[in-house]
Amino acid sequence: MDTSRSRCEREPENRVRLFFVENLSGNVLQMLGTVYKIEPFFFSSSLNWIPSRYQEDVDAEHGDHITVVLPFLRTMPNPMTAPTTPASGGQFFAQMVAKIGSATIDTQAPLVLRSNDRILLLDLLSFHMVRRKGGSTIISYHPTPEWKSTSARYLHSRVRFAGESVYWQSLFKRSSDPTLVLLCVLWYPLYAWDESLENLYVHICWLESRVLVTNDIHLTRELHIIRASLLHYASLLESFRKTVVFLRNTPNPAMRDHLDSNTSIGSADLLERECDTLVSEIERLDMFRRMQEMRLENVINLAFASVNFEDSRDMQRLSEAALRDSAAMKRISYLTMVFLPASFVSTAFGMNIVDLQDGSYGTLSHYFEVALPLTAVTIWIIMALHTSRGEEGNTFLQRLRWPIRSAQQAFRLAIRKRKKANTGVV
Structure with a gap:
């Protein structure tokens, strides 16, 4: 592109020219920067995706230069x-989406919305505007390939359609401030933000329904990725708002002294009104983003609460199973204690020592004479330990009287039945 020739061929009635440059080599960029006095930082910040907005080369008689580098969010x-083609970068996006499953959370990577087969990714607008009394120039620089950001051809079509609208045509007729053209272009990222957040809201609602139905703990990782992205989007929206405020607070110096006072005041009021409208829309988007963040936090709490509820029910089932096992073991222990005296006596009689074998031999009657009393004593002690345990003031000695108490209760019950029988009470 012969930039010097295009600069000389400006028509007298042409107030603003827009150049959409893409895929330029370093020599051509150097030539372009020399012709329009562009600082190298404009190209470096665009290549490195650094948000920036500044004014330079201010001349009260001729104009100034303003630079805007604005990252924003869009969906695709x-x-x-x-179906994709090699030119659309489908294979590259597939590789980037695969990186989302890594151990780190990268807010720069595309965010996959599985609910509606969409992707949220960062895009970039990079403008350098030369505001001059005899005619202004806007250079839209597209440093990245088409698959990663808005192409020069597509942005050119968006600006052309906006310029053909009745609303913007009336504004351009009422004001000759070229800043309105740049403000018109900034509505494109606003629409992209609106569409992206709407798709994200649908995906969050879908995740919320999944959490309610499946109780899948693995969904929490995706929820945390979306929450981290929403926090990053807050800084991008704030940068967008500062860009619009910068345009509102940076009037064109070429219009201040070379136009009549009524026209200058009218253009300034018109620019301020349009900037305020754009700022209010950005605040609406930020409020929508905050609402999604709060809803996402609620979904995350719901996911953890559901998982904790399932864990509590599992622990309850395990506790009940352990309680049943302990009851069975207790019964086995009681049964073992009943046979313990007999086992002890049989072991004692089976000892091959002189004291038990000298002069006499143990008989089966001797075994029962020792085993049965010990068994009875053991059962007595077991019943004493587990009888009347819940009554206050019962000591162990009092519990040993359980056979007497049982006999007394049986005796009282028999007397009571006899009295009822004598009086004829059924």
């Missing part, structure tokens, strides 16, 4: 599910 169909 998921290239892993939609």
